Amino acid sequence: MGRSYDTVSFLSDLGTGDESVGIVKAVLRDLAPHATVLDLTHEIAPFDVRAGSLALARAISYLPAGIVLAAVDPAVGTARRAVAVEVAGGEGVLLGPDNGLLAPAVSMAGGAGRCVVLDTTEHHLPAPGVTFAARDVFAPVAAALCNGVDLAQLGSAVDADELVPGVVPLAREEAGVMLCEVLWVDRFGNCQLNVGPDDVADWGDQLRVSVGDPNDPLRRVASRATHFAAIGTGAVGLVVDAHGMLALALDRRSAAAELGIGAGDLVVLAPYADDGTDLDPPPSSPVTLRPTR
16 A cells, blocks of 8 residues: 545636536545545636646645646547656656646646656546547546556656656747747736746846737736736736746736737837837827717
8 A cells, every 4th residue: 555645626627517527526536535626627728738738836835735636638538648657756747648738737746756657557447438538537536646556556656757747838038138938828918937036137228129010019018016906097017927937917908909919929028228119109098078968
């Protein structure tokens, strides 16, 4: 017997519009009734492994010891491998497809310990098809780990270097500007960039932001702000977000909508010279005045 666990943190692209998430949780409840299931999110866009991996990486340092069940699996049922990766000296085990989904979180947790391919079917559910691995493979394996089954009993050992790496875009400085990318847009429209505050620490309190067509970009000035309310009305701010990255933001408005950008889009940051040139004005909002009574 190995170590037992009492928490399963669950992330997927399954959504909550049908019974899929509930079935996975029902399997966990049935096989490991002592375990608590934490729903991280089930609203990852369908098939978006990159978004799932970044969400998991943002969350991993806040999760309690236990199992992480991650299911964003567009190649489910193919020859892609289902894997389990031990982290933090056995404090946690990450379960999911070997498609890069787990890799950034494994790195954030200090790197991989033991890894196995889940090719021992003893703890899998009998299945009518091969397209619901979250229910038939990952959930029963998570329950087995919660019940004290050792990782080595769940499949064939594999070197961590053989697992599919995650793809995390890196910003680069080129010709005096920073070429970066929108990693994530939260529900408020704040656009997290793959740039930390130290990367542009010497560029002053205002930066030039260019987005859109490189040949005819939208150009705005973004002022550094400690929080959203410190951003001026109609202005674009650069805020250090809850994960320590720079985010383009507006106060109570969507930066993504105003700037016309989304996850994966190029953003160019540059030092700003206050010469009044090469900038686009912020959009204006029409106001209709009604007579008072």
